[in-house]
Amino acid sequence: AQSVAQPEDQVNVAEGNPLTVKCTYSVSGNPYLFWYVQYPNRGLQFLLKYITGDNLVKGSYGFEAEFNKSQTSFHLKKPSALVSDSALYFCAVRDSNSGYALNFGKGTSLLVTP
Amino acid sequence: GAVVSQHPSWVICKSGTSVKIECRSLDFQATTMFWYRQFPKQSLMLMATSNEGSKATYEQGVEKDKFLINHASLTLSTLTVTSAHPEDSSFYICSARSAPTSPLHFGNGTRLTVT
Numbered sequence: 001a002q003s004v005a006q007p008e009d010q011v012n013v014a015e016g017n018p019l020t021v022k023c024t025y026s027v028s029g030n031p032y033l034f035w036y037v038q039y040p041n042r043g044l045q046f047l048l049k050y051i052t053g054d055n056l057v058k059g060s061y062g063f064e065a066e067f068n069k070s071q072t073s074f075h076l077k078k079p080s081a082l083v084s085d086s087a088l089y090f091c092a093v094r095d096s097n098s099g100y101a102l103n104f105g106k107g108t109s110l111l112v113t114p
Numbered sequence: 115g116a117v118v119s120q121h122p123s124w125v126i127c128k129s130g131t132s133v134k135i136e137c138r139s140l141d142f143q144a145t146t147m148f149w150y151r152q153f154p155k156q157s158l159m160l161m162a163t164s165n166e167g168s169k170a171t172y173e174q175g176v177e178k179d180k181f182l183i184n185h186a187s188l189t190l191s192t193l194t195v196t197s198a199h200p201e202d203s204s205f206y207i208c209s210a211r212s213a214p215t216s217p218l219h220f221g222n223g224t225r226l227t228v229t
Binding site: 044 | 157163
């Protein structure tokens with residue numbers, strides 16, 4: 001089964017500092033990886049995806065993610081965090097066994113303090 | 115960008131009644147829609163995959179007679195929670211895509227509370 005793991009329940013960072021939200025994957029074949037963000041009582045917003053190509057993927061709101069095949073990781077990063085970045089972040093992998101639905105990690109709560 | 119509209123955003127119902135949740139793709143044709151359920155502070159669990167004009171495919175452990183899914187057009191899918199019980203209280207989120215390699219676009223979710 002295609003799966004992702006997010007080892008951190010919460011990440012705290014001061015505003016202006018760089019942030020990293022970790023994700024590792026376990027897939028058979030080529031991974032199709034995604035990051036989404038969720039604000040309270042809202043659906044998910046797409047941030048970025050990796051299908052193929054450059055290992056550094058740039059996405060919305062200044063976020064980027066680095067695909068690392070040797071470490072089977074797809075960490076989300078941002079050079080300078082904003083308080084408004086505080087939200088729940090989900091890493092996901094496309095599952096060919098479920099009609100190409102997404103299987104999500106458990107989520108990481110990001111708290112950016114002023 | 116692609117917009118998915120989900121309605122209602124919240125609903126309170128009594129045990130034993132049925133509730134219908136609508137999911138519409140507003141500016142694209144959604145050949146496939148997915149229904150997820152999210153428990154508090156937990157991840158999204160896929161309930162079913164819905165293809166336009168076909169019966170939905172349910173994930174293991176999801177009762178198809180309880181969670182009725184209809185995808186009658188390329189822009190609308192509905193989830194009906196039949197004979198709702200308090201344990202059905204949850205956050206339900208739909209998502210849609212236009213093609214297999216397209217990103218999934220999510221509705222804003224429906225908070226269902228069964229009293």
